[in-house]
Amino acid sequence: MSTSRIAFIGAGNMAASLIGGLRAQGLAADRIHASDPGADQRAKLAAEHGIALYADNADAVAGADIVVLAVKPQVMRSVCEQLGPHLPAHVLVVSIAAGITCASLAAWLGGEAPRPIVRCMPNTPALLRQGVSGLYANPAVSAAQRQQAEELLSAVGVALWLDEEHQLDAVTAVSGSGPAYFFLLIEAMTAAGAQLGLPREVAERLTLQTALGAARMALDGDTDAAELRRRVTSPNGTTEAAIKTFQAGGFEALVQHALEAAARRSAELAGQLGN
Template sequence: MSNTRIAFIGAGNMAASLIGGLRDKSLEIIQISARESAKYNINTFADITEKISEVDIIVLAVKPQAMQAICKKLRPNLQPHQLVVSIAASITCASMKTWLGAAQPIVRCMPNTPALLHKGVSGLYATPEVVAKQRNQAQELLSAVGVVVWLKQEQQLDAVTALSGSGPAYFFLLIEAMITTGVKLGLPYEVTKLLVEQTALGAASMVIDSDVDTTELRRRVTSPGGTTQAALELLQAGNFEILVEKALIAAAHRSAELAKQLGK
């Protein structure tokens, strides 16, 4: 990426996070430009067609509803060698090829909000037009804000959306419910919040750092006839695992539905 020129179309939170991650990796200011002014001291341009033909990578970080209009405006100035990286949810490569041109190399990404803290995970899919160098560039770009996973089929991005894209909200809901209940059990709010936050952080760290799977980790915490077993039996009696499965399937199906709606 040392000589790679990158232009960002859109400068929302995710774009700002990517720019910050690239800057942390010592990319020169001149290599990065954005349509809108972000918090970083970078080159900006008011018109998205301004000097767009001079860059190597174009990152589309706009809302899905705006993608079609943006792509059609870019199309007359695009060069065949330019890589287009999209982080817009639910916009398929087929739709982008229709709007940008069939031969344009495209990498479609599904990041998640922890990328704002450079602790994200992104699913990436590349069209056949993407060459090895561009694939590496896309990986380095998204690696600036977290872990990268490559997918062989674009449809798998719907599952990525359900798992990691929407996933932080599931954990937020669990944390919210635990804090609320902790207060009901008589603990001060700040104490409860700290206990739950650190428990969530510690549990995630154990999963990442341990050499055993989550089933074994759960077994080690669950003493027969103890407090953990009492709580887990209640969750499982309420079909906790099945409810999680149904929720993820619903999110994946909704992702596919949105792709059809927004791609028209």
């Protein structure tokens, strides 16, 4: 990655996080270019990271080995159609836009030879370099390019490869949308703590620190979540009373239905956006 030349098309929050992560890992500023229609955003990123910013996408991709498409899905087609003639067929294209398939990207970018394309679904904790991304590579992506894509996304968290492109819908349901599920639980636990008589700020801090600690226990150990839950659930104790109440309300089934709805909507949006 240290010798790769990377161009970002779109310099919003996720692109800025990736650029910051790459710079923190030691990638030289002169190896990174970016384009964005907003003059203020261009000035901000240039000042923060010392990279070259352009208003014109074609200028940003000149000489690039990797092009990261970080624009909104709704404008992806027009961006790709304008960009395609300026991209040699061997350049690795990495898309972080939700719902746009490799086939759609390849068709919009044009060209005779198959284009190497990696689709990825990061999540918002990537803004703190604590994200997780699912990645899928089309058959034109070489082993070396897979490694480049993995290093790119690893700059903001964990990168996990998928065997089938449709699995990105499940990634969207689990981790792409996942932070919102935890925020909802944090909201509910904080409100319940306040109803039980705690000052709201105390209830919130207790909830947040508990969430952080539980995640660290699950991540850092070699024990799965089910066993960790059993270890803190004493027979006839307070935790068991709460867990039984969750389960009586159909907690597991509700989670399953919610994620199925998110995955289904992801697939629907992919069909709409790809037309």
